[in-house]
Amino acid sequence: MMNPLRSGLRRSLAIGAMIVASAAVLSGCAGAGTDPGATDGGAAGGDKPIKIALSNYFNGNIWRKQMEASFEATAKANPDKVSDFKVVNSDGSAPQQAQQIQSLVLEGYDAIIIDAASPTALNGAIQEACDAGVTVVVFDSLATADCAYKVAFDYETYGALEAQFMADQLGGKGNILFVRGIAGITVDDDIYRGATSVLAKYPDMKIVGEVYGEFTESTAQQEVAKILPSLPTIDGVLTEGNDGGGTLDAFLQAGTSPVPLVIQGNSGQGLQGWVKVAQENPDYKTMSISSQPSISSTALWLSWMLINNQDDAANLPDKTVYAPLLIIPEENRDAWASALEYTQIAENPTTLDQAQSYVKAAIDGDPVLQDSPLPPTN
Amino acid sequence: MTTTPPITRERSTAPTARERLSGLFGPWFLPSVAALIIFGIMVALRPLVASPTGLNLVLAPLIPLVFAVLAQMFVIAAGDIDLGIGSFIGLANVVIAVILPSNPAAGILFLVVMVAAYAAMGVLIAVRGLPSIVVTLGMSFVWLGIAILILPTPGGVVPEGIVSFVRFNPPVVPGVIIVLTIVTVVTALFLHRSKYGAVLRGSGSNAEGVRRAGWSVIRAKVSLYVLAAIFGLLSGLYLSGQTGGGDPYIAQSYVLLSIAGVIVGGGSFKGGEVSVVGAVAGGLVVGLIGSLLQFIGVQSSFQAAAQGLVLVLVLVLRALVNWIRKVRRTL
Numbered sequence: 225m226m227n228p229l230r231s232g233l234r235r236s237l238a239i240g241a242m243i244v245a246s247a248a249v250l251s252g253c254a255g256a257g258t259d260p261g262a263t264d265g266g267a268a269g270g271d272k273p274i275k276i277a278l279s280n281y282f283n284g285n286i287w288r289k290q291m292e293a294s295f296e297a298t299a300k301a302n303p304d305k306v307s308d309f310k311v312v313n314s315d316g317s318a319p320q321q322a323q324q325i326q327s328l329v330l331e332g333y334d335a336i337i338i339d340a341a342s343p344t345a346l347n348g349a350i351q352e353a354c355d356a357g358v359t360v361v362v363f364d365s366l367a368t369a370d371c372a373y374k375v376a377f378d379y380e381t382y383g384a385l386e387a388q389f390m391a392d393q394l395g396g397k398g399n400i401l402f403v404r405g406i407a408g409i410t411v412d413d414d415i416y417r418g419a420t421s422v423l424a425k426y427p428d429m430k431i432v433g434e435v436y437g438e439f440t441e442s443t444a445q446q447e448v449a450k451i452l453p454s455l456p457t458i459d460g461v462l463t464e465g466n467d468g469g470g471t472l473d474a475f476l477q478a479g480t481s482p483v484p485l486v487i488q489g490n491s492g493q494g495l496q497g498w499v500k501v502a503q504e505n506p507d508y509k510t511m512s513i514s515s516q517p518s519i520s521s522t523a524l525w526l527s528w529m530l531i532n533n534q535d536d537a538a539n540l541p542d543k544t545v546y547a548p549l550l551i552i553p554e555e556n557r558d559a560w561a562s563a564l565e566y567t568q569i570a571e572n573p574t575t576l577d578q579a580q581s582y583v584k585a586a587i588d589g590d591p592v593l594q595d596s597p598l599p600p601t602n
Numbered sequence: 603m604t605t606t607p608p609i610t611r612e613r614s615t616a617p618t619a620r621e622r623l624s625g626l627f628g629p630w631f632l633p634s635v636a637a638l639i640i641f642g643i644m645v646a647l648r649p650l651v652a653s654p655t656g657l658n659l660v661l662a663p664l665i666p667l668v669f670a671v672l673a674q675m676f677v678i679a680a681g682d683i684d685l686g687i688g689s690f691i692g693l694a695n696v697v698i699a700v701i702l703p704s705n706p707a708a709g710i711l712f713l714v715v716m717v718a719a720y721a722a723m724g725v726l727i728a729v730r731g732l733p734s735i736v737v738t739l740g741m742s743f744v745w746l747g748i749a750i751l752i753l754p755t756p757g758g759v760v761p762e763g764i765v766s767f768v769r770f771n772p773p774v775v776p777g778v779i780i781v782l783t784i785v786t787v788v789t790a791l792f793l794h795r796s797k798y799g800a801v802l803r804g805s806g807s808n809a810e811g812v813r814r815a816g817w818s819v820i821r822a823k824v825s826l827y828v829l830a831a832i833f834g835l836l837s838g839l840y841l842s843g844q845t846g847g848g849d850p851y852i853a854q855s856y857v858l859l860s861i862a863g864v865i866v867g868g869g870s871f872k873g874g875e876v877s878v879v880g881a882v883a884g885g886l887v888v889g890l891i892g893s894l895l896q897f898i899g900v901q902s903s904f905q906a907a908a909q910g911l912v913l914v915l916v917l918v919l920r921a922l923v924n925w926i927r928k929v930r931r932t933l
Binding site: 283310311312313314315316317318319320322323324326327328329330331332342343344345346347348349351352356368408409410413 | 648650651655656659660662663664666667699750754755756757758769841843844845846847848849851852853854855856889892893896897899901903905906
């Protein structure tokens with residue numbers, strides 16, 4: 225809605241700036257150089273390095289470890305943008321994370337980025353951090369505090385995409401097993417809601433079983449193996465990330481033939497399993513989708529933009545940027561499968577340019593919700 | 603180790619100099635020193651910590667934990683252990699964030715029923731002699747289950763009055779200091795100086811003596827459980843006010859932290875041997891270690907392990923102090 229209006233406004237501002245600039249040049253005025261910046265509002269900000277901390281509440285799985293690593297790598301590689309950084313972990317406890325955030329405020333960080341233990345439990349601490357002048361960005365698992373900026377994945381789109389893919393592949397009918405994440409958390413709720421809203425359009429597609437794989441390949445494998453004997457023939461499995469490889473293994477070990485369509489969750493294990501099944505059965509079709517651990521780097525860049533008043537970041541609608549979900553279609557499968565370690569999760573390291581494009585897309589009202597890049601080359 | 607023996611054992615004549623000394627350096631002494639040292643290091647690293655704002659930022663999140671430690675202390679005083687306190691606090695938080703705003707009367711009634719349920723649990727444990735670990739663990743799932751029924755995913759809004767009460771911060775003396783002082787003094791006077799306080803402690807360490815002195819041990823134990831529930835509610839109240847929302851899982855970590863706080867604070871699983879000042883200090887130690895490690899810059903993957911190590915260190919120190927005392931006494 226606001227998108228054409230806004231970009232139209234920007235265009236006319238830019239044209240206005242150009243006219244002013246050319247007029248200034250024509251009249252030989254020396255001050256013309258600063259005009260585009262002043263009118264665009266984008267490049268008007270500073271270029272001050274920031275002191276930034278990441279507050280995580282759990283680092284017991286691969287995704288979280290890669291998420292912390294991505295933040296550290298980005299911070300280390302950009303000493304001109306990040307003068308000091310730190311990662312703290314509250315080991316699953318929301319009150320302790322609140323306490324950590326308050327300590328980080330005392331330590332004088334310019335920005336705190338938070339993967340929140342609870343949507344509500346940190347709001348008091350976040351508000352106090354904002355009051356103390358700290359830039360707060362929550363990402364991945366969000367908190368609802370109004371003063372915090374948010375970097376989010378659209379998990380409803382996640383569920384809708386995989387369910388639509390499955391409906392198309394199965395011709396709109398079949399028995400489905402749903403490997404869900406963790407009960408009661410918003411990520412699981414959102415993916416499930418997105419998927420079931422699509423499935424509602426196909427009365428012949430039935431969810432015949434649900435298990436909780438906890439976003440962990442080994443847990444998914446055990447849970448699926450346990451429920452398989454009680455189920456009718458399964459045509460497709462919907463998953464929620466880092467659980468497709470274990471699920472596939474459970475079917476292979478049970479000797480199921482043909483192997484059902486298992487949506488993969490971007491882990492090395494899952495992609496390598498997909499390659500193996502496809503070698504035996506060239507008609508086997510699936511896709512892989514998951515969130516990217518490098519979202520922590522997007523949050524870092526957003527903090528930098530906010531503090532330096534760059535890219536209009538302060539005007540984000542709902543203070544929210546979307547980080548794209550990473551999709552691996554069949555044509556990218558082999559490249560990713562060979563690029564990833566068995567236990568690694570696919571991600572694209574986020575550069576400042578990319579983060580800026582996400583911010584711009586969100587401001588233009590057309591957020592980037594998904595992306596299907598090839599693995600980074602290095 | 604050195605709490606005064608309960609009423610029944612006849613008081614030996616005048617206290618000797620050594621006894622007076624060990625009274626001065628009671629079980630509360632070591633944890634208090636530890637808390638002060640940790641706090642001192644934090645101030646040395648970041649002088650801002652000692653400012654009123656700093657004190658508030660560092661100590662405010664510890665208040666709910668201190669209440670949880672005191673709740674646990676009452677149960678440990680009865681010679682029991684409470685594995686359900688975390689879920690109980692979570693339920694209180696959910697009731698305050700969801701039921702209280704829409705229907706204050708129902709919310710308050712709900713909280714009162716929760717205290718009554720704790721009393722009933724105490725009766726069950728005291729009369730039937732059931733192991734408290736099993737009963738409280740079982741009840742923890744009941745509390746959590748009810749909380750999830752009321753609020754399946756975190757949300758709700760805590761009434762503004764509670765938020766401003768909890769965040770009350772007068773200009774000169776930080777609110778957290780006032781709250782900590784009042785709670786410690788009142789609770790300590792009650793448990794260590796009042797007659798019924800002695801009966802309560804005696805019910806855990808010397809039930810036979812309490813019975814002979816004409817007091818009901820069961821009533822004393824149930825009173826301890828009621829006190830635990832009230833402090834659990836206070837913990838939930840402060841958590842609610844500080845966070846502004848409800849979350850059934852919010853206080854799960856308090857189960858082990860509160861036990862650690864009581865034990866670091868000079869309490870013992872034998873029952874009766876607890877110290878209020880020690881428990882408050884123990885709660886502060888357990889809570890401050892996290893902030894301290896963060897200030898020093900311990901890597902996030904090692905923080906949990908380092909926290910555990912410091913706790914073990916405090917316990918080792920305590921064992922050492924006890925051993926030295928024992929050796930001295932036998933000399």
